[in-house]
Amino acid sequence: MLRLVQISDTHLSRRKAHFAGNWSPLAAWTAAQRPDFVIHTGDLTIDGADTEDDLVYCAGLLRDLGIPFRVVPGNHDVGDSNHRHQPVSGERLARWTRHFGPDRWVEDAGGWRLVGLDAMLIGSGHPEEAAQFGWAEQVMRDAEGRPIAWFLHRPLFLEAPDEPDTGYWSVRPGPRRDWLALVRHYNVALIASGHLHKAHQCAVAGTRYVWGPSSAFLCGPGVQPEMPGEKRLGAVRYELGEAGDLRAEIVAVPGLAEHWIDDLLEEIYPAHTDTRPAQG
Numbered sequence: 001m002l003r004l005v006q007i008s009d010t011h012l013s014r015r016k017a018h019f020a021g022n023w024s025p026l027a028a029w030t031a032a033q034r035p036d037f038v039i040h041t042g043d044l045t046i047d048g049a050d051t052e053d054d055l056v057y058c059a060g061l062l063r064d065l066g067i068p069f070r071v072v073p074g075n076h077d078v079g080d081s082n083h084r085h086q087p088v089s090g091e092r093l094a095r096w097t098r099h100f101g102p103d104r105w106v107e108d109a110g111g112w113r114l115v116g117l118d119a120m121l122i123g124s125g126h127p128e129e130a131a132q133f134g135w136a137e138q139v140m141r142d143a144e145g146r147p148i149a150w151f152l153h154r155p156l157f158l159e160a161p162d163e164p165d166t167g168y169w170s171v172r173p174g175p176r177r178d179w180l181a182l183v184r185h186y187n188v189a190l191i192a193s194g195h196l197h198k199a200h201q202c203a204v205a206g207t208r209y210v211w212g213p214s215s216a217f218l219c220g221p222g223v224q225p226e227m228p229g230e231k232r233l234g235a236v237r238y239e240l241g242e243a244g245d246l247r248a249e250i251v252a253v254p255g256l257a258e259h260w261i262d263d264l265l266e267e268i269y270p271a272h273t274d275t276r277p278a279q280g
């Protein structure tokens with residue numbers, strides 16, 4: 001039995017410490033679960049895309065947990081595909097890699113194959129986008145019958161695999177089709193994401209999709225459209241059995257203060273950085 005904890009969207013920074021108070025309770029709760037791995041599904045930082053110290057700070061916090069951890073980058077960590085001011089770039093990816101290692105990874109544990117993906121490359125046209133897809137195909141082919149779980153920041157879709165473009169909130173329909181073809185072909189058992197700051201799980205065509213909630217803040221209706229899921233903070237606890245059975249429980253973490261980004265948006269993500277539609 002493999003025990004995982006997924007945490008997400010911590011949005012931490014020494015400079016802008018608005019959500020820093022939620023780290024201690026999250027870290028204490030995570031340690032108490034005694035997981036084999038902690039997996040952070042991105043937006044570790046307030047602005048690692050432009051502020052290297054945010055990456056340094058968050059890497060230190062994760063190391064201090066004393067638990068093996070794996071992370072995938074979010075839009076606030078490495079920039080986003082086609083973002084006007086913070087496009088994902090070689091320079092941003094190199095900074096990420098310096099502090100967290102590669103933005104994509106594979107880990108075999110407890111009979112499972114865990115795969116971390118950089119969702120910020122998807123749809124970017126950056127040379128690493130095609131390289132990542134080719135790598136993922138290979139990693140799927142080489143799974144040798146292990147059940148497979150993916151971890152990525154941005155979800156592949158919000159409500160249905162064939163839905164139209166949801167813009168900022170999920171992967172664009174074009175690349176989504178390619179990634180879903182891999183999901184189907186290789187029977188990916190679990191796809192865990194962050195980014196939406198909402199808690200949700202569902203099963204589609206035999207694949208479990210889990211939206212890990214943020215431990216930092218929630219988004220009001222003025223900044224986030226209607227979509228499935230619950231607006232609550234927390235984390236996810238997983239038990240993955242060798243036979244491919246899986247339990248995923250989205251849980252409240254004691255001691256988290258409930259922040260809403262709406263009141264803090266100007267201060268944290270000022271208009272000049274043009275991340276205003278990018279709260280997730």
Ligand SMILES: [Fe+2]
Pocket residue numbers: 043074075076153194195196279280
């Ligand atoms: Fe995000």
Ligand SMILES: [Fe+2]
Pocket residue numbers: 009011042043074195196197214279280
């Ligand atoms: Fe986020």
